[in-house]
Amino acid sequence: MSAAEAGPGMSHDAPPSAQGRLETFLSTFEGKVAAVSALAIAAHVVLRLLVPDGAESAWALAPLEVVVVAGGAPLAWQVMSALARREAGADLLAVISIVASVWLGEWLVAAILVLMMSGGSALESAASSRASATLAALARRNPVVGHRLLGPDLSSGTADVPAAEIAVDDLVAVFPHELCPVDGEVVQGHGTMDESYLTGEPYVVPKSVGSTVMSGAVNGESALVIRASAIAADSRFARIVGVLREAEEQRPPFRRLADRLGAWYTVLALTLAAAGWVVSGDPRRFLAVVVIATPCPLLIGVPVAIIGAISLAARRGIIVRNPVALEEVSRVRTVVFDKTGTLTYGRPSLTEVLAAPVPVGPGRQGGQHDVEARADSLLAAAAAVEAYSRHPLSTAVVAAAQHRGLALPVVDEVSERAGRGLSARVGGHSLLITNRVHAGEIDPSAVALLPPAGTGMECVVLQDGRYAATFRFRDEPRDEAEEFVAHLRGRHDYERFIIMSGDRASEVDYLAARVAITEVHAGVSPEEKLALVRERTAQGPTLFLGDGVNDAPAMTAATVGVAFGTASDVATEAADVVVLDSSMERLDDLIHIGRRMRTIALQSALGGIGLSLVGMVLAVLGQLTPLAGAVAQELIDLVAVLNAVRVVAVRGAPADFQYVPADTSAITDQPELIPASRPAAP
Numbered sequence: 001m002s003a004a005e006a007g008p009g010m011s012h013d014a015p016p017s018a019q020g021r022l023e024t025f026l027s028t029f030e031g032k033v034a035a036v037s038a039l040a041i042a043a044h045v046v047l048r049l050l051v052p053d054g055a056e057s058a059w060a061l062a063p064l065e066v067v068v069v070a071g072g073a074p075l076a077w078q079v080m081s082a083l084a085r086r087e088a089g090a091d092l093l094a095v096i097s098i099v100a101s102v103w104l105g106e107w108l109v110a111a112i113l114v115l116m117m118s119g120g121s122a123l124e125s126a127a128s129s130r131a132s133a134t135l136a137a138l139a140r141r142n143p144v145v146g147h148r149l150l151g152p153d154l155s156s157g158t159a160d161v162p163a164a165e166i167a168v169d170d171l172v173a174v175f176p177h178e179l180c181p182v183d184g185e186v187v188q189g190h191g192t193m194d195e196s197y198l199t200g201e202p203y204v205v206p207k208s209v210g211s212t213v214m215s216g217a218v219n220g221e222s223a224l225v226i227r228a229s230a231i232a233a234d235s236r237f238a239r240i241v242g243v244l245r246e247a248e249e250q251r252p253p254f255r256r257l258a259d260r261l262g263a264w265y266t267v268l269a270l271t272l273a274a275a276g277w278v279v280s281g282d283p284r285r286f287l288a289v290v291v292i293a294t295p296c297p298l299l300i301g302v303p304v305a306i307i308g309a310i311s312l313a314a315r316r317g318i319i320v321r322n323p324v325a326l327e328e329v330s331r332v333r334t335v336v337f338d339k340t341g342t343l344t345y346g347r348p349s350l351t352e353v354l355a356a357p358v359p360v361g362p363g364r365q366g367g368q369h370d371v372e373a374r375a376d377s378l379l380a381a382a383a384a385v386e387a388y389s390r391h392p393l394s395t396a397v398v399a400a401a402q403h404r405g406l407a408l409p410v411v412d413e414v415s416e417r418a419g420r421g422l423s424a425r426v427g428g429h430s431l432l433i434t435n436r437v438h439a440g441e442i443d444p445s446a447v448a449l450l451p452p453a454g455t456g457m458e459c460v461v462l463q464d465g466r467y468a469a470t471f472r473f474r475d476e477p478r479d480e481a482e483e484f485v486a487h488l489r490g491r492h493d494y495e496r497f498i499i500m501s502g503d504r505a506s507e508v509d510y511l512a513a514r515v516a517i518t519e520v521h522a523g524v525s526p527e528e529k530l531a532l533v534r535e536r537t538a539q540g541p542t543l544f545l546g547d548g549v550n551d552a553p554a555m556t557a558a559t560v561g562v563a564f565g566t567a568s569d570v571a572t573e574a575a576d577v578v579v580l581d582s583s584m585e586r587l588d589d590l591i592h593i594g595r596r597m598r599t600i601a602l603q604s605a606l607g608g609i610g611l612s613l614v615g616m617v618l619a620v621l622g623q624l625t626p627l628a629g630a631v632a633q634e635l636i637d638l639v640a641v642l643n644a645v646r647v648v649a650v651r652g653a654p655a656d657f658q659y660v661p662a663d664t665s666a667i668t669d670q671p672e673l674i675p676a677s678r679p680a681a682p
Contacts, residue, residue, distance in 0.1 A: 033071035037115035040067040064107035093266040097294040146181035147173040184226035191222030269293035276620035292615035292629035301604030301640035308647035309597035325576035329594035338546035339501035350400035352472040384408040385424040432462040480659030484584040529554040588655035608640040
């Protein structure tokens with residue numbers, strides 16, 4: 001085997017800090033208005049305490065008047081523009097309430113409404129900025145420089161040029177651990193490349209003369225020379241960027257819960273207010289109704305519930321980047337899984353040791369016990385040698401030997417040649433770990449003994465120049481994956497489960513059978529994933545779970561996009577929600593938190609609206625003055641907010657899914673190995 005790093009060795013962006021989120025909030029006009037409004041209200045309170053007759057003092061009212069006029073007017077213009085587009089919701093009644101409050105001289109109420117309106121808009125603007133952040137993260141992954149050869153081979157030297165200037169048929173050197181700048185074909189060298197975050201396949205791919213390479217793939221330990229087959233603008237990486245940009249631009253807008261409720265509430269409130277004015281002939285009844293109808297339970301109660309849910313999620317290792325996801329996740333009935341790193345561990349595991357038959361005499365072979373003993377012996381020897389290699393499969397071999405408690409023999413010498421494998425002297429025997437083609441060249445009799453090529457990865461072990469065993473590897477399902485899928489069906493009433501993967505059909509079918517999912521789409525590109533998710537989302541709310549760059553476009557098209565882990569900064573930027581520790585239990589936490597938030601937010605909103613309706617009827621009948629209506633509205637707001645803060649009042653974990661292995665004394669990521677013998681050659 002060729003040595004290679006298990007991953008690209010590149011830095012990833014951490015989830016945004018509290019300071020970063022505050023800076024994003026304050027970077028918008030609405031965020032600045034919210035901050036100034038809060039300061040103005042605080043200044044008003046202080047001046048009321050310090051200035052004689054402060055409640056009516058021009059000095060005490062001045063900060064409120066400035067912020068209401070300077071900040072409220074632009075917000076009102078935005079709402080009126082939305083009204084012209086027939087998109088108005090709860091904010092429309094808030095603007096009318098601000099005007100009514102100013103008319104009544106209730107500047108404090110008006111300033112509080114400006115604070116609520118601007119704060120909510122700033123939160124939405126911060127969430128919508130994910131589009132540019134996603135593309136910026138992808139741009140950081142974009143190969144920008146290539147090493148163009150000055151002659152026919154590396155000895156001629158190279159010149160660094162922008163990747164955009166590399167032409168078709170140019171020879172380009174790709175040095176260890178670098179990003180491949182363009183699509184092409186290897187013409188010199190042997191090595192490996194990590195294409196996992198482009199294709200979704202969890203393996204490092206061997207590369208030799210004639211192998212195709214993709215722009216954006218991470219080279220392994222060996223330098224390669226490639227011949228460019230396309231310019232950078234036509235590369236695989238560029239196509240992913242284009243698909244993601246298109247997905248962001250065509251992302252369907254979601255209406256906030258407050259807007260959906262506020263649309264009909266605004267019409268009802270204005271109708272009652274007009275009726276009170278017409279019946280009584282007193283415009284003060286209109287003002288009284290509008291003041292008591294101020295939609296603070298919507299503008300305050302719902303955001304408080306959302307903020308509480310975001311805080312609760314953060315305590316569980318879940319970063320909510322788009323608050324709309326909390327409103328939508330409880331409505332989802334279709335879940336789409338990317339295969340690698342979500343339902344699987346995203347790394348190869350040794351699943352089978354297929355040992356050659358053990359000869360015990362002329363024409364006789366050993367029994368099953370002998371085969372198992374030899375399989376353990378070969379595994380221990382291979383693990384001892386693989387400890388000196390950095391190939392990802394080496395880690396799987398060593399882990400399997402440790403899991404079985406095998407004692408590793410002493411290695412006397414070891415060497416590794418690109419494309420030829422790993423050779424060593426161990427336990428008095430020569431050992432070669434290689435591929436089936438090279439094994440057949442060394443031991444022609446191995447061709448008849450080798451098992452049929454499997455669907456995953458494999459390596460072949462030769463001992464003393466003779467075929468000894470085949471090791472098979474798979475990206476195994478998570479231990480809890482099947483049980484979690486069943487939990488979603490039974491506990492959360494999920495109806496449709498889909499696996500989409502760029503991996504081979506045989507690998508995806510194997511996983512689907514293990515986790516009891518019947519709808520499978522294998523070998524799909526990011527463009528095809530995007531189209532499929534759009535189609536499913538048009539049929540009903542969807543949740544997409546992925547972890548790589550190739551998943552980012554589909555995440556933006558789903559109702560709720562969830563990134564598992566932080567291995568890809570592009571995926572975390574594109575996602576609505578990031579589950580930091582790649583745990584199924586955390587995903588169940590998210591579903592429960594979203595459901596709890598939605599329930600409590602509706603309680604606050606509908607309960608507040610119900611109390612406001614009672615007050616509006618009293619105001620229409622002349623039983624509630626504008627001043628009394630303002631006081632009553634503050635009490636209603638207090639009740640709505642106190643109810644909303646219950647979102648965070650959760651003892652223990654929100655989730656009710658907890659995977660407990662059958663044998664808790666042997667928790668491991670390694671599956672049980674299956675030693676098996678092959679029939680003797682005829």
